Amino acid sequence: MKQQERQPFSETIWDERETWSRDRIEASQLDALRRQLERVGRTSSHYRKVFAEVGFEPGDLKSFADLRRLPFTRKADYVAGLEAQPPFGALAAVEPGEAVRVHFSSGTTARPAPVLWTQADIERWADLYARYLYAQGLRRGDIFQCMFNYAWFVGGLGATLAAQHLGALVIPASSGDTERQIETIFQYGSQCVIGTPSFMAHMAEAAEKLGRDLTTSRVKMVCVGGEPGASIPGTRERIERQWGAKMFDCYGALECQPIGWDTAAQLGPTLAEDFIYVEVLHPDTREPVADGERGVLVLTHLDKEACPLVRWWTGDMVVRDSRTAPDGRTHARLAGGVLGRADDMLIIRGVNLFPSAVEDIVRAFPGLSNEYLLVLDDSVKDPHTGFLTGVKLRVERAAGAPADLGERLSQRLREKLQVRFHVEVVESGTLPRTIHKATRVVHA
Structure with a gap:
């Protein structure tokens, strides 16, 4: 039986929730937080211990300010949880048999850390990514060439699922084999490519050496993630000029996929506020900062099942803009994308x-x-x-x-x-x- 196709909300917006009023967004978030904290306090041994240590009961959550009674969750906590309860860790809120996939961190600063996903997590992930690709301009029938690495890296499969969910024709090219990537773009008429900014810059350089002008290809969208790039004006202008296409920032992390992606307006990554509750905090005082001020991004999952995070300290410095966008989207944006790492400053x-x-x-x-x-x-x-x-x-x-x-x-x-x-x-x-x-x- 053919699965029922997902229908967009409008010609430019994938999901009605992207246009909810701020009051409705916040009411929904608070309600989701209560349910989520009750569940993780019951099913995650890490958070059960954390809640007990600070004397927090999920029913105590009356406002967003009450969430600040809980400590941050950091990478070190995740690693310690893996050592305490191998192999999937104390933060997991499901049994391994309830999960359908595990992705791993790159292991560049510690041993690779696993993150579990349930089927509902996978479907939510694909729909959110499709939402953002749709906002950037990808449509059913477009050709989508995925140049994220598929070996262990989380981005490749996520982008592939999203484009398929939207109805695009996917070429799962992975990274590497640069000359073939370039030939594929021209031979099959790829309209959207996705990968790291470094690889897109490398592709442009390689194409020039091969005598191929990427600006004459059908590529209209260059989507990038995994490292800063598309929100850095100099990088964006350079790569857009080399490719003759618009470049979009796709911001996520293994532990929290996705966080926010650019829309066609390129005003900064739009946050998935029906998926995550966002705090922007002063790096020293840990107090909330006003919109327009720099702070560290802290995230809490609202409906993640397998490995939910509560007050995840990303370490990323950002500036939030909660004003309604010109295209009618009401979810807040990160003006200028990720400005840097608090620990890399x-x-x-x-x-x-x-x-x-x-x-x-x-x-x-x-x-x-x-x-x-x-x-x-x-x-x-x-x-x-x-x-x-x-x-x-x-x-x-x-x-x-x-x-x-x-x-x-x-x-x-x-x-x-x-x-x-x-x-x-x-x-x-x-x-x-x-x-x-x-x-x-x-x-x-």
């Missing part, structure tokens, strides 16, 4: 610097390739205190770049960021390329 002579601010300038500066590297070594540290006195930046010279490229870039960075940069210009092809998540900051 560099302090140079009292100036707070996020690597994304450097990328914005570098990617928009003429005469450079797509690649760059921030190097934090002894040459930019005070020998007595170890504090940073500047930043070393390695960039690649593009063909026809002026001889004083490094001096010009250093001056521009100093003017814009009020930080001293030691710019090293190397020849094109010197810096490492990546087909997955790029490492832009190196501690040497």
